[in-house]
Amino acid sequence: MTFDYIITDYITGKPVRNIGPEASRQIFEKFLIDDKGYAKEDIKVDEKLIVQFKGEDYISAIDLIVLCKKKALMAITCVAGSIGSYEREILAGARLLYDYQIPLSVSTDARDAIVMDTLSGKKMGQGLDAIPSKKKALKLAETMEYKTFDKNRKEREMIIYRSFNLEKVNI
Numbered sequence: 001m002t003f004d005y006i007i008t009d010y011i012t013g014k015p016v017r018n019i020g021p022e023a024s025r026q027i028f029e030k031f032l033i034d035d036k037g038y039a040k041e042d043i044k045v046d047e048k049l050i051v052q053f054k055g056e057d058y059i060s061a062i063d064l065i066v067l068c069k070k071k072a073l074m075a076i077t078c079v080a081g082s083i084g085s086y087e088r089e090i091l092a093g094a095r096l097l098y099d100y101q102i103p104l105s106v107s108t109d110a111r112d113a114i115v116m117d118t119l120s121g122k123k124m125g126q127g128l129d130a131i132p133s134k135k136k137a138l139k140l141a142e143t144m145e146y147k148t149f150d151k152n153r154k155e156r157e158m159i160i161y162r163s164f165n166l167e168k169v170n171i
Contacts, residue, residue: 045063076090089107099148108128
Protein backbone atom coordinates (compact mmCIF):
# COMPACT_ATOMS: atom_id res chain seq x y z
CA MET A 1 0.00 0.00 0.00
CA THR A 2 1.37 3.44 -0.92
CA PHE A 3 0.38 6.86 0.31
CA ASP A 4 0.52 10.05 -1.73
CA TYR A 5 1.46 12.19 1.25
CA ILE A 6 4.88 13.11 -0.09
CA ILE A 7 5.21 15.87 -2.66
CA THR A 8 8.15 17.91 -3.92
CA ASP A 9 8.54 21.41 -2.52
CA TYR A 10 8.39 23.91 -5.39
CA ILE A 11 11.27 26.04 -4.10
CA THR A 12 13.66 23.59 -2.46
CA GLY A 13 12.98 20.51 -4.57
CA LYS A 14 12.95 18.46 -1.35
CA PRO A 15 10.22 15.98 -0.42
CA VAL A 16 7.60 17.31 2.02
CA ARG A 17 4.55 15.80 3.64
CA ASN A 18 1.35 17.00 1.97
CA ILE A 19 -0.65 17.56 5.14
CA GLY A 20 -2.28 20.57 6.77
CA PRO A 21 -1.42 23.83 5.04
CA GLU A 22 1.22 22.34 2.70
CA ALA A 23 -1.03 22.56 -0.39
CA SER A 24 -1.58 26.27 0.34
CA ARG A 25 2.15 26.80 0.75
CA GLN A 26 2.97 25.16 -2.58
CA ILE A 27 0.41 27.34 -4.39
CA PHE A 28 1.76 30.45 -2.65
CA GLU A 29 5.38 29.58 -3.45
CA LYS A 30 4.44 29.37 -7.15
CA PHE A 31 2.52 32.65 -6.84
CA LEU A 32 5.56 34.44 -5.39
CA ILE A 33 7.77 33.24 -8.24
CA ASP A 34 5.40 33.19 -11.22
CA ASP A 35 3.21 36.21 -10.42
CA LYS A 36 5.31 38.40 -8.14
CA GLY A 37 8.70 37.95 -9.84
CA TYR A 38 10.79 36.55 -7.00
CA ALA A 39 13.53 34.02 -7.68
CA LYS A 40 13.66 30.75 -5.74
CA GLU A 41 16.89 32.05 -4.20
CA ASP A 42 14.95 35.00 -2.73
CA ILE A 43 12.86 32.68 -0.55
CA LYS A 44 13.84 30.65 2.50
CA VAL A 45 11.59 27.70 3.33
CA ASP A 46 10.94 26.48 6.89
CA GLU A 47 13.28 28.96 8.55
CA LYS A 48 13.98 27.54 12.01
CA LEU A 49 12.87 29.60 15.01
CA ILE A 50 13.71 28.66 18.59
CA VAL A 51 11.93 30.42 21.45
CA GLN A 52 12.27 29.89 25.18
CA PHE A 53 9.27 28.78 27.21
CA LYS A 54 9.56 27.99 30.93
CA GLY A 55 13.31 27.61 30.53
CA GLU A 56 13.11 25.14 27.65
CA ASP A 57 13.69 25.51 23.94
CA TYR A 58 10.59 25.38 21.77
CA ILE A 59 11.60 24.63 18.18
CA SER A 60 9.41 25.72 15.29
CA ALA A 61 9.76 27.19 11.80
CA ILE A 62 8.36 30.05 9.80
CA ASP A 63 7.00 28.80 6.48
CA LEU A 64 8.55 31.34 4.13
CA ILE A 65 10.96 34.25 4.43
CA VAL A 66 11.23 36.52 1.40
CA LEU A 67 14.57 38.26 1.03
CA CYS A 68 15.22 41.53 -0.72
CA LYS A 69 18.74 42.91 -1.04
CA LYS A 70 19.94 40.02 1.18
CA LYS A 71 17.70 41.05 4.10
CA ALA A 72 14.39 39.53 5.13
CA LEU A 73 11.47 41.64 3.93
CA MET A 74 8.50 39.34 4.56
CA ALA A 75 7.77 36.57 7.05
CA ILE A 76 4.92 34.40 5.77
CA THR A 77 2.73 31.77 7.35
CA CYS A 78 0.68 29.58 5.02
CA VAL A 79 -2.48 28.20 6.59
CA ALA A 80 -5.31 25.83 5.80
CA GLY A 81 -7.85 27.74 7.92
CA SER A 82 -8.84 31.32 8.56
CA ILE A 83 -5.94 33.66 7.79
CA GLY A 84 -7.11 36.10 10.45
CA SER A 85 -6.50 33.47 13.12
CA TYR A 86 -2.78 33.47 12.31
CA GLU A 87 -2.04 37.20 12.18
CA ARG A 88 -0.68 37.37 15.70
CA GLU A 89 1.48 34.25 15.31
CA ILE A 90 3.35 35.49 12.24
CA LEU A 91 3.68 38.96 13.74
CA ALA A 92 5.43 37.45 16.77
CA GLY A 93 7.59 35.24 14.56
CA ALA A 94 8.68 38.21 12.44
CA ARG A 95 9.72 40.03 15.61
CA LEU A 96 11.72 37.11 17.03
CA LEU A 97 13.41 35.29 14.14
CA TYR A 98 16.45 37.51 13.56
CA ASP A 99 18.30 40.25 15.43
CA TYR A 100 16.00 42.71 13.63
CA GLN A 101 12.26 42.70 13.03
CA ILE A 102 11.25 41.53 9.57
CA PRO A 103 9.31 44.54 8.20
CA LEU A 104 6.28 42.71 6.76
CA SER A 105 4.27 39.86 8.29
CA VAL A 106 1.92 37.88 6.03
CA SER A 107 -0.77 35.30 6.75
CA THR A 108 -2.14 33.51 3.67
CA ASP A 109 -4.18 30.55 2.48
CA ALA A 110 -2.98 31.19 -1.12
CA ARG A 111 -6.39 32.62 -2.05
CA ASP A 112 -6.30 35.61 0.30
CA ALA A 113 -3.63 37.31 2.38
CA ILE A 114 -3.27 39.76 5.23
CA VAL A 115 -0.16 41.95 5.15
CA MET A 116 0.93 43.69 8.34
CA ASP A 117 3.61 46.18 9.30
CA THR A 118 5.63 44.26 11.89
CA LEU A 119 6.88 47.33 13.75
CA SER A 120 3.42 48.76 14.40
CA GLY A 121 1.40 45.54 14.21
CA LYS A 122 -1.07 47.31 11.95
CA LYS A 123 -2.72 45.82 8.90
CA MET A 124 -1.33 47.32 5.68
CA GLY A 125 -3.51 45.48 3.19
CA GLN A 126 -5.55 42.45 2.36
CA GLY A 127 -5.72 40.22 -0.70
CA LEU A 128 -3.05 38.75 -2.92
CA ASP A 129 -2.59 42.15 -4.60
CA ALA A 130 -1.32 43.47 -1.24
CA ILE A 131 1.74 41.21 -1.50
CA PRO A 132 4.53 43.37 -2.95
CA SER A 133 6.12 42.24 -6.19
CA LYS A 134 9.90 41.93 -6.31
CA LYS A 135 10.04 45.20 -8.23
CA LYS A 136 8.02 46.96 -5.53
CA ALA A 137 10.01 45.20 -2.80
CA LEU A 138 13.26 46.61 -4.17
CA LYS A 139 11.81 50.11 -3.76
CA LEU A 140 10.37 49.30 -0.33
CA ALA A 141 13.72 47.98 0.87
CA GLU A 142 15.21 51.46 0.42
CA THR A 143 12.85 52.92 3.05
CA MET A 144 12.16 49.95 5.34
CA GLU A 145 13.35 50.16 8.93
CA TYR A 146 15.17 47.16 10.34
CA LYS A 147 14.84 47.74 14.07
CA THR A 148 15.65 45.39 16.91
CA PHE A 149 12.77 44.19 19.06
CA ASP A 150 12.44 45.63 22.57
CA LYS A 151 14.20 43.17 24.92
CA ASN A 152 11.65 43.89 27.65
CA ARG A 153 8.86 42.61 25.40
CA LYS A 154 10.72 39.61 23.99
CA GLU A 155 9.67 37.03 26.62
CA ARG A 156 6.01 37.99 26.24
CA GLU A 157 6.29 37.73 22.46
CA MET A 158 7.84 34.25 22.77
CA ILE A 159 4.87 33.12 24.87
CA ILE A 160 2.46 34.51 22.28
CA TYR A 161 4.31 32.80 19.42
CA ARG A 162 4.37 29.45 21.20
CA SER A 163 0.69 29.70 22.16
CA PHE A 164 -0.36 30.22 18.56
CA ASN A 165 2.14 27.73 17.15
CA LEU A 166 1.61 24.51 19.09
CA GLU A 167 1.15 22.31 15.98
CA LYS A 168 4.73 22.86 14.74
CA VAL A 169 6.55 21.39 17.75
CA ASN A 170 10.06 20.09 17.12
CA ILE A 171 10.29 20.43 13.37
